[in-house]
Amino acid sequence: MRTLFKWLALLLALALAAGGWAWWWTTQPLPLAAERVEITVPPGASTRTAALKAVEGGVRTQPDLLGWYFRLAGRDQTIKPGDYAVTQGMTPADLLSKLVRGDRIALAVTLVEGWTFKQFRDALLKAEHLRHDTQALTPAEIMKKLGKPGVAAEGRFFPDTYHYFKNASDLDVLRQSMQLMEKRLQAAWDARAPGLPLKSADEALILASVVEKETGQAGDRTHVAGVFVNRLRIGMRLQTDPTVIYGLGDAFEGNLRRSHLQADTPWNTYTRAGLPPTPIAMPGKASLMAAVQPAQTKALYFVARGDGSSHFSESLGEHNRAVNKYQRGGQ
Numbered sequence: 001m002r003t004l005f006k007w008l009a010l011l012l013a014l015a016l017a018a019g020g021w022a023w024w025w026t027t028q029p030l031p032l033a034a035e036r037v038e039i040t041v042p043p044g045a046s047t048r049t050a051a052l053k054a055v056e057g058g059v060r061t062q063p064d065l066l067g068w069y070f071r072l073a074g075r076d077q078t079i080k081p082g083d084y085a086v087t088q089g090m091t092p093a094d095l096l097s098k099l100v101r102g103d104r105i106a107l108a109v110t111l112v113e114g115w116t117f118k119q120f121r122d123a124l125l126k127a128e129h130l131r132h133d134t135q136a137l138t139p140a141e142i143m144k145k146l147g148k149p150g151v152a153a154e155g156r157f158f159p160d161t162y163h164y165f166k167n168a169s170d171l172d173v174l175r176q177s178m179q180l181m182e183k184r185l186q187a188a189w190d191a192r193a194p195g196l197p198l199k200s201a202d203e204a205l206i207l208a209s210v211v212e213k214e215t216g217q218a219g220d221r222t223h224v225a226g227v228f229v230n231r232l233r234i235g236m237r238l239q240t241d242p243t244v245i246y247g248l249g250d251a252f253e254g255n256l257r258r259s260h261l262q263a264d265t266p267w268n269t270y271t272r273a274g275l276p277p278t279p280i281a282m283p284g285k286a287s288l289m290a291a292v293q294p295a296q297t298k299a300l301y302f303v304a305r306g307d308g309s310s311h312f313s314e315s316l317g318e319h320n321r322a323v324n325k326y327q328r329g330g331q
Contacts, residue, residue, distance in 0.1 A: 009238050010313070014041055014111060017243045017318075018104040021086045024154050025069075025092065026069060026073070026091060026092045026093050027091055028077060028091060028092075029062070029088065029089050029090060029091055030059050030061055030086065030090055030091065030092060030095065030300070031059075031060040031061065031088070032058055032059060032060060032086060032087075032088060033058035033059075034058060034085045035059060035087065035088055036085055036086070036088070037057050037058030037059065037085075038058075038083060038084065038085055038086070038105065039053050039054045039056070039057030039058075039059070039083070039086060040053060040057065040083050040084075041053055041079060041080070041081050041082060041083075041084065041099065042081055043081040043083070045079060045081060047067055047070035047071040047079065047200065048063075048067040048070075050099060051063045051064075051066035051067035051070055051072060051081050052065075052067070054095065057086070058086070058123070059086055059095070060157055061092075063261075064080035064118055066092060069092050069096070070096055070099075071152040073093070073096055077100045077231070078100065079096075079099045079100060080099065080101075080102035080104075082102060082104035082105075082165060082166075083104055083105045083166045084098055084104055084105060085104070085105050086098075104165050104166075105165065105166060106163045106164070106165060107127070107128055107129055107130070107162075107163065107164055107165070107166065108161050108162065108163050108274040108322045109123055109124060109130070109161070109162055109173060110123070110160070110161045110162075110284060111123065111157060111158070111159045111161075111162070111177060112159055112282075112284065113159040113212060113278040113282065113287070114159075114212050114213055114281050114284075115282050115285075115286035116154065116160065116280070116281055116282070117139060117154045117155075117156075117157065117282070118157050120157060120177075120282065121134070124170045124174075125170075126303035127164075127170070127173075129168075130164060130165060130167075130168060130169075130170050130173070131167055131168060131169045131170065132168050132170050132172065132222070133169045133170055133171050135170075136172055138198065138322060139152070139153035139154075142171075142174065143156075144173060144226070146171070146174060146175055146178055148178070149263040152277075152278040152279075154209075154279045154280065154281070155181075155205055155206070155209045155278065155279020155280070155281065155282055155283065156178055156181055156185060156205075156279075156280045157174065157177035157178055157181055157281070157282055158177050158178075158180040158181035158184055158284075159283075159284050160177070161178060162176050162177060169188070169244045177326060180223070181282075183288075184285055184288055185204070185205055185288060186201060188201075188208075188285075188288040188289050188291070188292050189201035189204055189292060190202060191213050191289070191292060191293065192204065192292035192293070193292060193293050193294070196294075197229060197233045198232075198291075198293065203275055204288070205279055205283070205288070205291075206248070206275045206276060206277075206278065206279050206280075207225065207228060207229075207291040208227065208274060208279075208287040208288045208290070208291035209227075209239055209279035209281045209282070209283045210238065210242060210243060210276070210280060210288070211224050211225045211228065211279045211283065211287045211290050212281055212282075212283040212284065213240075213242035213280060213281050214240055214242060215290075216285065216304060216308040216309065216310065217227065217239055217308045217309045218308070219309070220302075220309055220310045221286055221287060222290045222293045222294055222295040222312065223294075223297055223299065223302070223312055224290070224291065224302060225230075225291050225295065225311060226286075226289040226295035226296065226297040226299065227254070227297070227299050227301065227302055227312065228240070228292040228294075229294045230297070230299065231300060232274070232275070235273065236261075236300065237269055237270060237272070237273050238269035238274075238275070239269055239270050239317065240269050241256055241261075242280055242281075243267045243268060243269040243276050243280055244256065244260055244261055244263075244267070244268050244269070244270060245260075245268030246267050246276075246280040246281075247263075247265030247266065247268050247276075248260060248265070249262070267280060297312065298314045299312040299314050300313070300314060300315075300316075300319075301313040301314075301315075301316065301318075301319035301322075303319065303323050303326055304326065304327075305326045305329060311326060
């Protein structure tokens, strides 16, 4: 009987020691093959498979031990598939928590204020680990897939930084950006000043895109918008160079000539009155707000000073003097 008790006591001591060691192991940093390793957990992976993938990715531990811990500690939770980063100092518990949360590797692509839709597509094409499902599609086909058939793509995407997971579709990024623009545009339209010569939020978006391209210094933005609003009120043509350049498309080589101003396109605001038919770029939040809350000004003209700022004039005579001073080197 004493021998049996001794054996039982020994087994109990061993079990306690093993349990203590197992608890200690879950709190210790996992050894890694590098400072940072990446693992890929496939859809439907079991805890054992997840552990094997972790070891294959560079987590240097016994896969059976890690799988046993995942199974025991995560039995009421689901490990989510995807690509994960494991960094120095992470414990088995940390890794399991990350897999259960679905805290996957996130990448980013940035849409810059003032970019055209073509420039945005170029950025998506260069983005790492992004699936290029729209590469062969026209802008019209892309808008149809986004549920906006017949809507021009230009200006419909909000400039911001967008995060995505590896192997995500570029269409998903476009959808995020389009939905954010819709939200920002509606918020701006709801906050519009009374009496604007704008009939709809879409017209505000078009005006905002022109303001975006014409503003060299942030402090001038609402005044630039004020000039265009004043012109729209009295039926004066906007006569803004960026609309001409946009209408020229790939034919524009970087040097705007008088002949370009006279070449009629739907976007040429020298030859056509009112707003252009579509936006000419992606306006940011500040330009959206400037379009609907322009500065209260009597100015009808502005000219670049050469330092990023603009000089605003109420009369053509004053404007011509400013052009002579800032553009032609006169006094």
